[in-house]
Amino acid sequence: MAAINAVTDLSVEDGIAVLTLNSPPVNALSAGVRDGLALGVGQALADPAVKAVVLICEGRTFIAGADITEFGGAQKGASLFEVQTAIEDCSKPVIAAIHGTALGGGLEVALTCHYRVAVPSAKCGLPEVNLGLLPGAGGTQRLPRIVGAQKAMEMMTSGQHVPAKQCLAMGLVDELVEEGKLRDGALAFARKIVAEGRPLKRVRDLNDKVEADRAHPEVFDAFRKANARKFRGFLAPEYNIRCIEAAVNLPFDEGLQVERKLFMELMSGYQSAAQRYSFFAERQAAKIPDVPDDTPLIPVETVGVLGAGTMGGGIAMNFANAGIPVTIVEVKQDALDRGLSTIRKNYERTAQRGGLTAEQVEQRMSLIKGSLDMNDFATVDLVVEAVFERMDIKKDIFTKLDAICKDGAILATNTSALNIDEIASVTKRPEAVIGLHFFSPANVMKLLEIVRADHTSKPVIATSMKLAKKIGKIAALVGVCPGFVGNRILAQRQREANKLVLEGAMPWDVDRVLYDFGFPMGPFAMSDLAGLDIGWVKEKSKGETLRDVLCEMDRRGQKTGAGFYDYDENRNAKPSPVTEKIIKDFIEKSGANPRQISDEEILERCIYPMINEGAKILEEGKAIRASDIDVVWQNGYGWPVYRGGPMWWGDHIGLDKVLAKMKEFEAKMGEQFKPSPLLERLVAEGKKFSDLKA
Numbered sequence: 214m215a216a217i218n219a220v221t222d223l224s225v226e227d228g229i230a231v232l233t234l235n236s237p238p239v240n241a242l243s244a245g246v247r248d249g250l251a252l253g254v255g256q257a258l259a260d261p262a263v264k265a266v267v268l269i270c271e272g273r274t275f276i277a278g279a280d281i282t283e284f285g286g287a288q289k290g291a292s293l294f295e296v297q298t299a300i301e302d303c304s305k306p307v308i309a310a311i312h313g314t315a316l317g318g319g320l321e322v323a324l325t326c327h328y329r330v331a332v333p334s335a336k337c338g339l340p341e342v343n344l345g346l347l348p349g350a351g352g353t354q355r356l357p358r359i360v361g362a363q364k365a366m367e368m369m370t371s372g373q374h375v376p377a378k379q380c381l382a383m384g385l386v387d388e389l390v391e392e393g394k395l396r397d398g399a400l401a402f403a404r405k406i407v408a409e410g411r412p413l414k415r416v417r418d419l420n421d422k423v424e425a426d427r428a429h430p431e432v433f434d435a436f437r438k439a440n441a442r443k444f445r446g447f448l449a450p451e452y453n454i455r456c457i458e459a460a461v462n463l464p465f466d467e468g469l470q471v472e473r474k475l476f477m478e479l480m481s482g483y484q485s486a487a488q489r490y491s492f493f494a495e496r497q498a499a500k501i502p503d504v505p506d507d508t509p510l511i512p513v514e515t516v517g518v519l520g521a522g523t524m525g526g527g528i529a530m531n532f533a534n535a536g537i538p539v540t541i542v543e544v545k546q547d548a549l550d551r552g553l554s555t556i557r558k559n560y561e562r563t564a565q566r567g568g569l570t571a572e573q574v575e576q577r578m579s580l581i582k583g584s585l586d587m588n589d590f591a592t593v594d595l596v597v598e599a600v601f602e603r604m605d606i607k608k609d610i611f612t613k614l615d616a617i618c619k620d621g622a623i624l625a626t627n628t629s630a631l632n633i634d635e636i637a638s639v640t641k642r643p644e645a646v647i648g649l650h651f652f653s654p655a656n657v658m659k660l661l662e663i664v665r666a667d668h669t670s671k672p673v674i675a676t677s678m679k680l681a682k683k684i685g686k687i688a689a690l691v692g693v694c695p696g697f698v699g700n701r702i703l704a705q706r707q708r709e710a711n712k713l714v715l716e717g718a719m720p721w722d723v724d725r726v727l728y729d730f731g732f733p734m735g736p737f738a739m740s741d742l743a744g745l746d747i748g749w750v751k752e753k754s755k756g757e758t759l760r761d762v763l764c765e766m767d768r769r770g771q772k773t774g775a776g777f778y779d780y781d782e783n784r785n786a787k788p789s790p791v792t793e794k795i796i797k798d799f800i801e802k803s804g805a806n807p808r809q810i811s812d813e814e815i816l817e818r819c820i821y822p823m824i825n826e827g828a829k830i831l832e833e834g835k836a837i838r839a840s841d842i843d844v845v846w847q848n849g850y851g852w853p854v855y856r857g858g859p860m861w862w863g864d865h866i867g868l869d870k871v872l873a874k875m876k877e878f879e880a881k882m883g884e885q886f887k888p889s890p891l892l893e894r895l896v897a898e899g900k901k902f903s904d905l906k907a
């Protein structure tokens with residue numbers, strides 16, 4: 214084998230050249246990889262002994278895409294376009310041999326090869342949409358030529374990774390080869406096509422599919438309409454669709470020009486910058502500066518969950534989904550039965566939608582065991598407590614868990630607000646106590662706030678972070694403070710939303726502004742959905758708040774057909790004249806003058822205090838980095854992905870602007886708008902949150 218450069222080798226076996234890439238971790242198309250590919254194909258072409266070329270990768274995957282870290286920098290080495298032209302125009306067949314994932318630019322390179330073979334476990338996809346982009350290396354023009362416009366739209370607007378078997382059925386892959394024997398299989402395939410004298414198959418020349426699609430222009434608008442809700446606010450899905458329309462309606466080279474123009478527009482916009490940032494933010498969040506990668510892990514083979522309510526049940530499902538047996542303990546049989554039956558119903562609903570087979574439902578249920586006896590936690594490796602949010606109850610439970618659980622077991626609480634140091638203080642092993650704050654519905658929501666208490670040990674933190682990944686969560690490590698990171702910031706937004714309503718804005722005005730910003734719903738619609746009476750006690754209610762009055766009138770949200778909004782039988786919300794009158798009475802009683810509040814003020818009042826609170830959290834060391842706060846808000850609170858997160862958004866709009874407004878609000882409305890010293894300092898130094906080191 215001869216080295217072409219540091220990341221590429223070329224060897225020739227029986228007339229077949231094997232061009233091997235080895236650029237960990239994911240063989241992304243860095244300058245070195247592009248150079249290696251261009252040179253390697255050139256050498257193979259020049260060697261008269263070579264009859265065909267196999268392109269294969271070492272390590273965990275085929276090329277997983279362009280090197281995202283290079284985006285925005287000056288182009289070095291061969292361009293991707295040059296590489297693709299060298300492959301596509303090569304007069305000897307080039308075969309892509311795929312394992313792991315062929316994604317983005319990786320699949321686009323494979324699409325310029327004349328044939329593609331893959332192992333059954335491989336997957337192919339064009340996930341650029343998730344980075345706010347489109348496949349800008351001909352993918353938008355080549356993919357529809359193989360799979361047709363409809364399938365191309367589905368793949369490119371979802372970014373899904375399509376399993377090799379389906380790729381074979383669609384013609385995206387020409388042959389599957391035996392798992393673990395990719396090299397031999399690809400070489401055999403290459404020999405076969407040489408022996409058969411098969412012609413070079415250039416995807417750009419295939420026109421049957423796009424010509425057939427040209428007769429059905431209606432598919433594009435139908436697709437847009439069917440996905441309008443999902444695509445709301447995002448630019449990239451629409452741009453991907455426009456490129457596919459171009460593939461169908463224009464000659465290949467003109468389609469490429471449309472692709473280039475739209476790609477550049479997306480690449481220079483803020484949405485893609487935010488989405489690329491988010492990609493790295495999620496991965497960064499897994500890294501804890503003082504908990505090194507080689508920190509010993511505690512094996513977690515069995516889990517206990519205390520509480521079979523909505524939260525406990527959802528938490529248990531996460532572990533069962535990952536094949537980890539769970540024991541759920543409840544106090545009363547009927548509560549346990551109800552909890553287990555809700556879990557079963559959830560699984561069955563997924564099965565009805567085609568997400569699970571009946572057998573898988575039974576398999577998961579068989580991993581969940583119900584019990585009324587906490588002593589059944591004696592052998593588990595981790596217990597997650599998910600009961601009432603009351604300190605006395607939690608302390609009692611942790612005293613018992615400490616006595617029951619084996620040495621080395623992790624004792625976790627799902628509290629969303631209580632002081633975990635105080636909970637840990639009742640045990641003889643505070644180092645084993647940690648917060649695992651799941652979000653409701655816990656089997657669906659991706660975020661896991663992992664809360665490190667004063668004495669939590671490094672192995673317990675490292676194990677929790679690893680376990681989060683295993684159960685499909687995105688974890689952020691935070692510190693103990695009221696509401697931790699997510700709810701602490703939420704409280705700022707909620708306070709301002711409530712105040713705005715008492716100054717003259719209507720709940721639906723506030724909701725509309727936040728919805729238009731990109732949140733799935735505003736705070737008042739959210740309260741109606743969750744139920745206004747959560748934490749409300751009838752006997753103690755004195756009609757002092759808007760919520761008190763609404764609850765006293767039995768307007769408790771969607772479930773009672775009315776809350777802040779009125780609801781029809783299909784739960785469609787309408788602004789409520791009743792609520793409006795209550796609000797007006799409230800304002801009148803307070804002696805205030807209602808005023809017209811602009812959408813701009815609503816947005817700034819809701820968002821800027823969140824950014825400011827994030828700065829305080831950073832200052833206090835309750836989050837490791839600004840991007841961790843953004844990970845929390847994107848994955849747990851519906852912050853629009855294309856706006857990065859509150860901290861990224863602050864950087865984007867300018868911290869000086871945020872600071873100036875906070876000062877203006879502070880002067881008019883007081884203390885709660887006091888800018889954090891960190892915000893002041895960053896502005897004084899001309900810096901951003903992203904300049905802060907973890």
Ligand code: TC6
Pocket residue numbers: 238239241274277278279280281282293314316317318319340341344346347348349350493496497
């Ligand atoms: C594109 O191709 C556009 C083309 C148009 C051209 C004009 N670049 O996710 P993991 C790093 S756009 C640079 O933990 P997994 C990642 O940051 C691209 N780095 O692993 C991490 O680094 P760390 C289209 C990348 O096994 C490490 O690799 N492609 C890239 O759970 C491991 O990553 C995509 O969007 C990259 N492209 O999942 C694919 N990809 O260890 C994006 C990964 O220092 N990648 N890294 O933290 C993925 O979806 C996943 O990484 C995966 C592997 C499925 C490939």
